[in-house]
Amino acid sequence: MEKPIVLMKSREEGKGPAGASEGAAQLPTAAAKGEKEGQRPTQPVYQIQNRGMGSAASSSTMDPVVGQAKLLAPEKMKHSIKLVDDQMNWCDSAIEYLLDQTDVLVVGVLGLQGTGKSMLMSLLSANQPEEDQRAYVFRTQSQEIKERGGNQTSGIDFFITQERIIFLDTQPILSPSILDHLINNDRKLPPEYNLPHTYVEMQSLQIAAFLFTVCHVVIVVQDWFTDLIFLQNKAKRENFCPRNLKQMHVVIDKIMMHSHLKYKGTLSMLECNIFPGLPYDYLDTEVNLFLLPFADSDADDTFPRAAPGGGPLFSLLPGYKGHPSFQSLMAKLRSQIMSMARPQLSHTILTEKNWFHYAARIWDGVKKSSALSEYSRLLA
Structure with missing residues (x-):
């Protein structure tokens, strides 16, 4: 040879x-x-x-x-980095991890404070539920931060996986802790804003407008069913009741019926066989809604732990919780997110590096938007 x-x-x-x-x-x-x-x-x-x-x-x-x-494989990220800092300034460090290839999916997240956005994005991108949360790629709230009502994420954090999926974790929208920090630390506001609460609201609008422009998928996270949600985190057993699930779908569909967003037809709980025996036509219209229970719900036991003799009761059978395990549901959600369609975000096909420069221009345009500036003036 x-x-x-x-x-x-x-x-x-x-x-x-x-x-x-x-x-x-x-x-x-x-x-x-x-x-x-x-x-x-x-x-x-x-x-x-x-x-x-x-x-x-x-x-x-x-x-x-x-x-x-x-x-050679591209460099692997071990933790998230800043795309937008706490001063709402663009950061250039993410460009080092991007390639000149076009097969990329961009996933962003929005939600109120403490709803579990960082944990969700870590589990979707690189971590497993059984890992120590201190090792997650997106830092989650520590016990100290929870006790003082603070927020963990400031600005927008960036992480890209080896499968070339970009995840964007954001600071909480309308965050009371960010407002409290601005007031109590005498932080200087940009000259175009007179009041701290106006600045916090405008930050939330800017981040939302940015994500809806540069992402293929935007996940809206909520932990109780009163506001519009697409992913209900920390769901209780009664939320998995088919009758309650149907009501939640109807509410979201009525709220979003005039929206131009593609809020249904791309994610399904029925197709994941989460509700075995439930017919596909049970829901007149299935919106992109997914439910996740508490992450530590698997440790709870709905049955007595010990028999009268002192031994475990039903030790070979798991306790019924009314829904699949958190690990099982997270795996199904991750599979559906990663299989989402990747349409063009602009009039030309973008490589990863092109997307970065495109996103930088969009962020600059959002901050200078005349429509948002006029809205801010009306709030003042």
């Missing part, structure tokens, strides 16, 4: 990589002549990783699979 020829990008001008002299001898005369004259090869040359080409290349009986080369 002839020795395989692998073209490698030279590290320095005029110098080939180590071991290239033997491979160069196998090149056709025309190709060698083209390289001497400084011509570029007709085929693209990628940065490749050598798989066993050292000793294996010298053997005439080399397995052809061993000598194959593969593209």
